[in-house]
Amino acid sequence: MIETKSYSKTKIITCQQSKHGELVCGDSYYTIETDEYFFTGVADGLGSGAEAKKASEQAVHTFREHHHQSLKHIVFHCNQNLQTTRGAVIGALKLDFKSGLITFAGVGNIQCLLLYPDQTFKGAISVPGYLSGRRYRMREMSFPFFRQSMFLMYSDGISIEREAIKRYAEEQDPEKMVQRILPPVETEYKDDLTLISGKYF
Template sequence: MVDTKYVDISVYQKAKAGNYYCGDSYYYYENDDFFICALADGLGSGELAKESSQAVMHVIEANPLMDTKQIVQASNQALIGKRGVVLGVLKISFKDHYYTYASIGNIGLMTITSDTIKSRNIPMSGYLGVYARTMKEVREPLERGTMFALFSDGIVSRDLSHTLFRQKDVQDITYAFAEKMKQVRDDDTTLIIIKY
């Protein structure tokens, strides 16, 4: 678990079997107004996929105050000559008590209420890195105690079982998930658990 003021966050990440490099990259940032977390999955796997996903994270890290439209434009520029990526960006507004989730491609987002009611965002097809794209964006009210699971396509919905989220500590959730995922995976796998 990492040190943040308003949210708890824990990350599980593992490269595809046989690969040294994981093609997934993530970045998060928090200030007194908002929290932002981004997850990108480079197309394919290995070092070239990692290079692409890292390029997008560097864009967001350089200016976490960008809106999603600016993130997409800058990411497309950063991907010239590289492989494409799929991308999910979660932003939590502490002052206005809402969250937005913008995505292109198959980065998944699941919200889990304090009563363990799960809701899955349906991703938009496509990827960044070829031509100008717009991201699908949802905006929802935010309740204290809500958890978010942001994940790459190495995870399917059934991997995120109801019992997993009976745990209230984000680190316990990623530990329990790691125990489930001990078998060989045929894709890069990243799970980010965030609790407001």
């Protein structure tokens, strides 16, 4: 359920769970680190089941092909490539190692939190809507991102109360943070869930 991937400058923890009664999770995600940046994207296909998975995987294919571009261009290509699907909400995050800036763009309800070593945090906000080849709004939000900082991205299969965020930030460990956030293993999920936590070393 929980997977760990260690790159040279980032450590990433991911968790996915399908909606109760569904055989597949309608969410998909992608992560990559290069010498210049780290990128991750989360897509939540509308609805659940196989057709939702098809849509989210199309978005991930776009992430894989275009992660070297700006988030503005990545979202544009996602929208184009989702025309033949039921659509998806997406969140994309890129950490530029040279500038020390982390940038987020989201369309829909993918949530993103940035958690700093001093236990302060910031929320990067998605714009309402979804991508399916139609007109859409988007914005990019950029923030300074220091070494030992963490990020958290998650789909709407989970809800995190604002008062709990600081407690999670105190962990300073992305895996422990994910373990604290996740509901008990016997939970019957009402929606697909994807949770990605990362730390910049």
